[in-house]
Amino acid sequence: MNWKVLLVALIVIVPLVWVLASAFGHDPHALPSTLEGRPAATFSLQDLDGREVSLASYEGRPVVLNFWSTWCVPCVREHAVLQAAARAEGPDGAVFLGVLYGDEPARARAWVARAGSAYPTVVDPTGSLIVDYGVGGVPETFFLDRRHVVAAKVTGPLDVETLARHLEAIR
Amino acid sequence: MILLLLLLLAGPGVLAAEAPVPPAGPPVTDAATVQARGRVLADALRCPVCQGLSAGDSQAEAAVAMRLRAEQFVREGYSDAQIQAWFVDRYGEWVLLEPPRRGRHWIVWLAPVVLLAAGAGLVILRLRAAATVPPSVEPDLPADLAADPFVQRVLADLERG
Structure with missing residues (x-):
């Protein structure tokens, strides 16, 4: 009797624990992007200075799309890494673009004026890009190849090696 | 599992940025209907930047954007299944607050x-x-x-x- 009860309990509990463990066993924000290998959502938005920035205008060039905000400490930490890499790119090299996430444009403008930026940051007033790219927080960086297909997504701050590796892959 | 997901996505039609599919129905003009359906849809979606909150309950920018997008799709005539599939397509099944009733x-x-x-x-x-x-x-x-x-x-x- 007891071993039968134990067997039934195990048959039910083990798969349940397996499903729950597979769901809770990892950081949900570290999930790989479901968009990898697929065309990136196009956009045409104004940057912090009011200039129109369109993804389509960078046709044929790889793009690094970085979602960031001034209140995000890891974003501030990776800023120097991104700026150095952007400055090192030639005229036909990768294009770097920032997307302001959950922040005031005025605050971002002041922050960029202080820290400097080698590339524009677009303002997404409706949060449309956040949903289009399935962004779960900041910083998140998308690497688009020359055809603007999503090659990779990196969640969290970029370091020099990671950025260089992904840049090499989309060239 | 992947096959099941593909079947789900293929069934109602996927609203992908790269290949939009036609809405399942006519455009919805009644604001109350749009809001109500958008709310129900958002309630079933996980807020990507919150702890244990639905996109319907959170005021985070990402959650608000998800609500707006859901309402936009309702307005354009997309079915609930099409809209849910679109979000799964963007965020993965993780975005669903309730596990889907299929597979494992x-x-x-x-x-x-x-x-x-x-x-x-x-x-x-x-x-x-x-x-x-x-x-x-x-x-x-x-x-x-x-x-x-x-x-x-x-x-x-x-x-x-």
Whole structure:
């Protein structure tokens, strides 16, 4: 009797624990992007200075799309890494673009004026890009190849090696 | 699993940025309907930047954007299944607050029911077993105590009930 009860309990509990463990066993924000290998959502938005920035205008060039905000400490930490890499790119090299996430444009403008930026940051007033790219927080960086297909997504701050590796892959 | 996901996505039609599909129905112009359906859809989606909150309950920018997008799709005539599939397409199944009722996810839905039924069955079996065994008033006494007249009187009273 007891071993039968134990067997039934195990048959039910083990798969349940397996499903729950597979769901809770990892950081949900570290999930790989479901968009990898697929065309990136196009956009045409104004940057912090009011200039129109369109993804389509960078046709044929790889793009690094970085979602960031001034209140995000890891974003501030990776800023120097991104700026150095952007400055090192030639005229036909990768294009770097920032997307302001959950922040005031005025605050971002002041922050960029202080820290400097080698590339524009677009303002997404409706949060449309956040949903289009399935962004779960900041910083998140998308690497688009020359055809603007999503090659990779990196969640969290970029370091020099990671950025260089992904840049090499989309060239 | 992947096949099931693809079937789900292929079934109602995927609203992908790269290949939009036609809406399942006509555009919805009634604002109250748009808001109500958008709310229900957002309530079933996980807010990507919150802890344990739905996109309908959170005021985070990402959650608000998801609500707006859901309402936009409702307005354009997309079905609830199409809209949900679009969000799964963007964020993965993780975005669904409830596990889908298919594949290995059935375990999560069925295990509590099976365990409850098994527990109830166990209780019933135990109760039946207890009911079939007659209660014994014959205590296991040492010989000297069993010979005691007072103890014998008590046992006789118990026998009579």
